[in-house]
Amino acid sequence: MRPDVRDWLHQRTFSADSWYASELLAAKAERNATVSVVLPALDEERTVGTIVSTIRERLVERCPLVDELVVIDSGSVDRTAEVATAAGARVVHVDTVLPGHGCRPGKGEALWKSLHVTTGELVVFLDSDLIRFDHRFVIGLLGPLLTDSTIGYVKALYDRPLSTTEGIVPSGGGRVTELVARPLLNAFWPQLAGFVQPLSGEYAGRRTLLEEVPFVSGYGVEFGLLVDLLRRAGLNALAQVDLGVRRHSHQNDAALGRMAGQILQTALARRPGAGRPEGELLQFLRTGDGLEAVSWDVTVVERPPMRTLRDAEARAWRQA
Template identity: 75%
Template sequence: MRADVRRWLHDRTYPGNRWEPRALLRAKHQQGTTVSVVLPALDEERTVGAIVTSIRRTLVEACPLVDELVVMDSGSCDRTAAVAGDAGARVVHVDTVLPEHGGVPGKGEALWKSLHVTSGDLLVFVDADLVAFDPRFVVGLLGPLLTDPAVGYVKGLYDRPLTTTEGLVPSGGGRVTELLARPLLNAFWPELSGFVQPLSGEYAGRRELLESVPFASGYGVEFGLLVDLARVAGVSALAQADLGTRQHSHQSDAALGRMAGQILQTAMARRPGGGAPSPELVQFLRTEDGVEAVSWDVGTRDRPPMRLLRAERGGRRR
């Protein structure tokens, strides 16, 4: 593993349970900082209400760490907007925001437009399809931002149980991450290979930083933000927090293929020019002490067409 990645993993990977809400509330008041939590949602009536209720009760009413709780509804056909509103969120319909700029389908559009309708100095993004949501996710993501001014963006890392016909497997979720996003980062942006969950839907950042980069439409938004923020602010300004376990609904292989296609388009639009890709692939294992990085050499080598080889050898065969 590259020495700079190893140092970053040591310096910028935090246990999410390191901070208590009351301690962060004091830091927030001392700094005069405000916090907005945003949930992008599309047809998530089954889960969005519980998430909003949990955040409202724990981090708005019991301990006012969160100043603003917004659900960005991307045109749900179910009762997502009504359920979120009843649970205590301010619901904003994406099509009503910046209508003069038109609309682009997908998650990235909702996140981009949320910057226009929120006011917090710090923004926390949480997917609306989480099951058994823990409000400590929000606390863990805010911790580095409220305690270290050098940190500008924090990604969540976690185990992702996978539901199969044989029950719940402790890990195995994140198929697009392992099959596409991680190999792409390792090949073309190896300085970012220390991110355990580069496509995590739970992350937080400083407004001035988030407003300085473009937001890719669709499911490419998380990949694009990671690459663009590293370019603008430097990898040392990025961090990750271990949030434990994340449960959510799983999509079909066909849906994941469409997601992968959008991520690939986002990556290719940002691919650095020139030079061979790095042959190293960094993966992660859960241990008693957190996560452990494991490096593999995945470099390949093309052998020449046999006809050319024979021509060079004078047409000789064995």
């Protein structure tokens, strides 16, 4: 193991059990900080309500650690928006944010636009398909940011039980991580090899830092943020927190292949001297007539750092 990775693992890996909400509330008040929690959502009516109501009850009403709770709806056709609103979140449809810049499909677009409609100094991102959500996820992600000013970005690590036809496998579930993301990081950005779950959908950061980097529109957003934040802030500004166990729905292999394609696109675009790679992924289905080739566009689009957008809007306003 590289010495810098060994040192980072020792100094920048924490446990969510290290903090209580009450002590973080005191640290938040001392620093005059504000916290926004963002859930990107697409057809998650089954789970989003429980997550929102748990955060509101435990971390807004009982202990006001969270100031702003926002669900960014990416065009759900089910009752995601209604359920989230009833549970106590402010729901924002992604198409209504920065309409002059258009709208791209994908999770990264929702996260990027959330920076424009939230105000918290600290921003916590949570996937909205979590099962048996624990409010300590939020506490754990905020802990390093509220107690160490040198840390700017925190990712979750956890065990991921994998549901199979034979029951629950205690570990696993991170197939794209192990087959694509981890080999890429170890080969090209070995400083980041210590991240246990580099693609985790639960992470938090300081707004000042998040607004300095681009957001990839699709599933490559987590990979892109890690690489770009390493370049922007250095390894010591990044940390990870053990949240225990994370349960969520799982996708089939074909969907994971498309996810892997977007992550590969994101990685290749960040290699020194790299051009934009081809964005087509060919997959195959067996039909009654034989094999059918299905082409998918896995091209990712990078949204610029939100800071540059705000600066451009300010200049336009001064010149008007």
